[in-house]
Amino acid sequence: MSVAERVAELRAEIARHNRAYYVEDAPLIPDADYDAMVLELRALEAAHPELRSPTSVTETVGAPVTSTPFAPVVHAEPMLSLDNVFSVEDLVAWGERTARALEADPGAVRFAVEPKIDGLALSIVYLDGELARAATRGDGRVGEDVTANVRTIDNVPRRIADAPGRVEVRGEVFLAPEDFLAMNARQRERGEREFANPRNAAAGSLRQKDPSVTASRPLSFLAYQLAGEIEARFAAHMDTLTCLAEWGFLVAPETRRVEGVAAMVERSDWFEGHRHDLRYQIDGIVIKLDDLAERARLGSTSRAPRWAIARKLPPEERTTRLVAIEVSIGRTGRATPYAVLEPVAVAGSTVALATLHNEDQVALKDVRPGDLVIVRKAGDVIPEVVGHVAEPGRRRARAWHFPTHCPECGAPLVRREGESDTYCVNRNCPAQLLQQIVHFCSRAALDIEGFGEQRVGQLIEAGLVHDVADLFGLDPGTIASLEGFGELSAHQLVDAARAARETPLSRVLVGLGIRHVGPVAARLLAQRFGDVDALAAAPLESLESVEGVGPVIAGSVHLYFREPETLERLARLKAAGLTLREAAGEARVSATLAGRAVVVTGTIEGYSREAAEAAIRARGGTAPGSVSTKTYCVVVGDAPGAAKVRRAEELGVPRIDAGQFESLLETGSWTATLA
Numbered sequence: 001m002s003v004a005e006r007v008a009e010l011r012a013e014i015a016r017h018n019r020a021y022y023v024e025d026a027p028l029i030p031d032a033d034y035d036a037m038v039l040e041l042r043a044l045e046a047a048h049p050e051l052r053s054p055t056s057v058t059e060t061v062g063a064p065v066t067s068t069p070f071a072p073v074v075h076a077e078p079m080l081s082l083d084n085v086f087s088v089e090d091l092v093a094w095g096e097r098t099a100r101a102l103e104a105d106p107g108a109v110r111f112a113v114e115p116k117i118d119g120l121a122l123s124i125v126y127l128d129g130e131l132a133r134a135a136t137r138g139d140g141r142v143g144e145d146v147t148a149n150v151r152t153i154d155n156v157p158r159r160i161a162d163a164p165g166r167v168e169v170r171g172e173v174f175l176a177p178e179d180f181l182a183m184n185a186r187q188r189e190r191g192e193r194e195f196a197n198p199r200n201a202a203a204g205s206l207r208q209k210d211p212s213v214t215a216s217r218p219l220s221f222l223a224y225q226l227a228g229e230i231e232a233r234f235a236a237h238m239d240t241l242t243c244l245a246e247w248g249f250l251v252a253p254e255t256r257r258v259e260g261v262a263a264m265v266e267r268s269d270w271f272e273g274h275r276h277d278l279r280y281q282i283d284g285i286v287i288k289l290d291d292l293a294e295r296a297r298l299g300s301t302s303r304a305p306r307w308a309i310a311r312k313l314p315p316e317e318r319t320t321r322l323v324a325i326e327v328s329i330g331r332t333g334r335a336t337p338y339a340v341l342e343p344v345a346v347a348g349s350t351v352a353l354a355t356l357h358n359e360d361q362v363a364l365k366d367v368r369p370g371d372l373v374i375v376r377k378a379g380d381v382i383p384e385v386v387g388h389v390a391e392p393g394r395r396r397a398r399a400w401h402f403p404t405h406c407p408e409c410g411a412p413l414v415r416r417e418g419e420s421d422t423y424c425v426n427r428n429c430p431a432q433l434l435q436q437i438v439h440f441c442s443r444a445a446l447d448i449e450g451f452g453e454q455r456v457g458q459l460i461e462a463g464l465v466h467d468v469a470d471l472f473g474l475d476p477g478t479i480a481s482l483e484g485f486g487e488l489s490a491h492q493l494v495d496a497a498r499a500a501r502e503t504p505l506s507r508v509l510v511g512l513g514i515r516h517v518g519p520v521a522a523r524l525l526a527q528r529f530g531d532v533d534a535l536a537a538a539p540l541e542s543l544e545s546v547e548g549v550g551p552v553i554a555g556s557v558h559l560y561f562r563e564p565e566t567l568e569r570l571a572r573l574k575a576a577g578l579t580l581r582e583a584a585g586e587a588r589v590s591a592t593l594a595g596r597a598v599v600v601t602g603t604i605e606g607y608s609r610e611a612a613e614a615a616i617r618a619r620g621g622t623a624p625g626s627v628s629t630k631t632y633c634v635v636v637g638d639a640p641g642a643a644k645v646r647r648a649e650e651l652g653v654p655r656i657d658a659g660q661f662e663s664l665l666e667t668g669s670w671t672a673t674l675a
């Protein structure tokens with residue numbers, strides 16, 4: 001292959017990967033492999049100037065925005081990319097080159113050293129202090145208007161004080177690693193696509209047609225630049241960051257101003273050493289000139305500023321032995337192969353299991369039990385097996401084949417043509433049922449304590465539970481006879497389930513695991529329709545007309561309530577005593593008692609004991625059985641326990657009557673205390 005052919009090939013490949021990464025939010029290869037291709041192309045272009053081209057991917061930013069549901073936004077100033085270095089030597093060389101260009105002493109140039117957040121760039125424009133427009137970077141010149149979605153991000157100020165005229169704030173939208181893992185777990189539970197890494201999850205979440213989907217994702221924004229005229233009011237980058245922090249933006253607290261190339265390298269080493277201790281994921285360190293006048297003197301190329309550089313950090317990789325390949329069955333029946341590994345420390349934690357995604361991935365990586373394998377964390381979070389290490393002279397096991405039958409129930413595993421996933425087709429598969437029930441009882445859903453994987457497994461095995469509705473009719477005597485249960489734990493389990501029968505419809509909807517329906521959409525739907533019958537009967541148009549519910553969610557809900565299995569399940573839940581209703585204003589109540597302990601004694605009209613306690617818990621409070629100094633208040637109903645009332649009096653804990661209970665639930669406080 002000639003050099004010209006190789007250059008053309010690299011350009012085409014890189015453009016293809018740019019599309020996958022920036023437009024489809026679904027990268028095909030690890031970032032490090034992508035970087036290697038870009039480096040090779042750059043080296044070839046440097047050695048063969050005649051092959052350079054202004055349209056080469058080495059001269060452009062991101063990927064052009066093609067078919068998109070978002071309106072185009074032309075950036076007032078282009079949103080540039082950053083040039084990269086991959087070693088300390090190259091970083092030092094950049095620092096010295098920069099000092100030379102400024103005719104300054106390399107020991108005296110001031111740099112700001114910041115984390116390079118692994119998210120996606122966002123520009124937010126404020127007009128007279130009001131958030132007016134937010135846009136993605138796109139190809140650097142034209143981005144996408146994502147204003148409605150950005151308004152749902154909690155830590156983006158809607159308004160900034162003392163900021164007349166036009167102010168543009170640039171920064172990175174990201175997902176904290178633990179939020180990302182929780183979100184992927186939810187995606188998995190709902191039978192939806194999991195994201196490859198936090199960056200893609202953030203991008204996928206921001207670029208949603210339906211802002212309520214974005215709102216349900218725990219996105220954050222970190223500001224790293226003040227753009228436009230306003231920047232001229234400042235002399236140094238660090239001062240702009242201080243101003244951003246005062247306006248209420250999150251700025252990286254680890255950013256430091258340092259003097260001289262040596263101190264700059266030292267601070268960037270600090271980031272390398274602490275990369276796993278930060279609350280966001282970084283893929284490198286950004287070093288910028290601090291002095292804005294110096295920046296102006298150096299200027300930018302069409303692609304990147306000359307006054308900044310990104311030091312990229314390599315992903316951490318380790319080798320370990322692959323013990324076995326197994327298959328797990330999820331709530332929707334999806335069969336996912338995973339590697340059982342000899343435990344190994346990678347990127348801040350011990351890894352013993354790693355997903356292998358699907359059949360094709362196992363074949364592609366050609367990993368076999370017994371192999372020495374390379375393990376890393378995708379986007380530094382999800383453990384994955386990269387491939388095996390050749391061990392000359394060692395005999396490998398035979399290639400692994402996807403099982404033909406479900407390891408849990410023995411039903412056939414089916415992979416439909418054109419799809420990469422394989423499913424267990426048995427609707428009564430105990431493994432699926434187990435995951436469905438665990439999800440139904442989880443915090444975000446009915447929040448029934450005590451129904452973890454192990455116990456639910458026991459109940460299913462004993463033939464006591466065939467469907468979520470069976471949870472509500474359990475007999476404590478029968479459960480107490482199971483291994484590991486006693487009288488007390490059996491009663492606790494049954495009571496917990498009974499108390500959950502009045503769970504608001506919105507949380508039951510989450511528990512049912514309807515595709516695309518997360519807590520936010522569930523609440524909007526439950527509030528609009530009030531009870532499950534109205535929701536189930538709603539025609540598609542009225543589902544679509546709910547503000548904040550887009551056509552995808554509406555379509556999925558409509559379909560769900562047309563399935564005979566759904567109607568049977570609802571009938572069983574009703575027969576089990578679930579109310580399946582949403583009181584008006586149920587959304588507002590959720591946090592009124594956050595972190596507060598409210599003791600109930602005696603009976604309160606309109607509430608069973610369990611319902612009163614469930615109402616407290618539903619609002620974020622706890623309902624302990626005894627009074628202590630930590631008790632927020634005691635609700636005194638009819639025929640109260642004398643000891644509790646006395647104890648409250650002794651400790652000076654406020655007592656309220658049954659009539660004040662409603663106001664307590666609604667507002668977290670009450671108007672007058674008992675005499």
Ligand code: IVH
Pocket residue numbers: 079080081082114115116117118119120121122137171172224225286305308310
């Ligand atoms: S400054 C003109 N600072 O990295 C300067 N970028 O590879 C432009 N990024 O598009 C960016 N953390 O999305 C800057 N502290 C930081 C950053 C940062 C992450 C991203 C940003 C940019 C990309 C370039």
